[in-house]
Amino acid sequence: MTPARRVALFVFFFLTGAFGLVYEVVWSRYLAVLVGNTAHAHTVVLGTFMGGLALGAWLFGDLADRVRNGFRAYGLLELVIGAYAVVFDGVFGLALDGVLAASASMEPGSAGLTALKFAAAIGCILPPTVLMGGTLPLLTRFLTATAAGLRQAVSRLYAVNSLGAVAGGLLAGFVFIEALGLDVTMTLVGTANALLALAALALSQRWPQAT
Structure with a gap:
C-alpha cells in the first residue's frame, strides 16, 4: 500500500468518526x-446510537467477508447516511407532527404518550446508526485484505x-450549532458526508480488494 493511499484511508476513518x-x-x-x-433525549440518543x-x-x-469490495460497500453506506442527514429535518418534522396529533387524544404525561x-x-435515528455501525467493519476488512501487516494496525x-469523533463532538457542540443552527448543521454535514x-465510490474503482 502506498503512503498516499494509507493517508487517504486514515482520513476516511477520521471523518467517519467526526460525522x-x-x-x-x-x-x-x-x-x-x-x-x-x-x-431523556440524551439517554435515548446515546442508547440508540450505541445499540x-x-x-x-x-x-x-x-x-464484510463476502462482499467483493468492502471500500465500495462502505461508500454506499456513507452515501445513504449522508442523504438521510440532508432530509432529517423533514423526517423529524413528520415525526413531531405525528406525536402532536396523537397526543391530542392521550392523557398528558401518561405512559402511553411517553412510550x-x-x-x-x-425511529428517527435508528436506521442511520445501524448503517454507521456497518461502515467500520467494511472499511477495516478492506484494509486488512489489501495490505500485508495492516491487521496489526487496526487498533491505530x-x-x-x-x-475524529472527539473533534466532531466538540465542533458540533461549541461551533456549528451555535453559528449555524440545527437544520443547517445537519444539512451541511450530511452533504459533506455524501461527498465523502x-x-x-470513485476510489473503489481504482482500489480493488484482494481476496
Missing part, C-alpha cells in the same frame, strides 16, 4: 424537542476514528 459524533450531538438537540426533556452501532457491526461484520415519544425518537485505525461517500 458520526456531529450527528449524535445534533440529534440530542432535536429529540429534546420531541421528548420534552433534555436528559445501532452494535447491531450494524454485527449485521455487516459477517457481510410514543420514545418510539418516535428511536480505530484510534483515528475515535479522534462519492469520493470513496
Whole structure:
C-alpha cells in the first residue's frame, strides 16, 4: 500500500468518526424537542446510537467477508447516511407532527404518550446508526485484505476514528450549532458526508480488494 493511499484511508476513518459524533450531538438537540426533556433525549440518543452501532457491526461484520469490495460497500453506506442527514429535518418534522396529533387524544404525561415519544425518537435515528455501525467493519476488512501487516494496525485505525469523533463532538457542540443552527448543521454535514461517500465510490474503482 502506498503512503498516499494509507493517508487517504486514515482520513476516511477520521471523518467517519467526526460525522458520526456531529450527528449524535445534533440529534440530542432535536429529540429534546420531541421528548420534552433534555436528559431523556440524551439517554435515548446515546442508547440508540450505541445499540445501532452494535447491531450494524454485527449485521455487516459477517457481510464484510463476502462482499467483493468492502471500500465500495462502505461508500454506499456513507452515501445513504449522508442523504438521510440532508432530509432529517423533514423526517423529524413528520415525526413531531405525528406525536402532536396523537397526543391530542392521550392523557398528558401518561405512559402511553411517553412510550410514543420514545418510539418516535428511536425511529428517527435508528436506521442511520445501524448503517454507521456497518461502515467500520467494511472499511477495516478492506484494509486488512489489501495490505500485508495492516491487521496489526487496526487498533491505530480505530484510534483515528475515535479522534475524529472527539473533534466532531466538540465542533458540533461549541461551533456549528451555535453559528449555524440545527437544520443547517445537519444539512451541511450530511452533504459533506455524501461527498465523502462519492469520493470513496470513485476510489473503489481504482482500489480493488484482494481476496
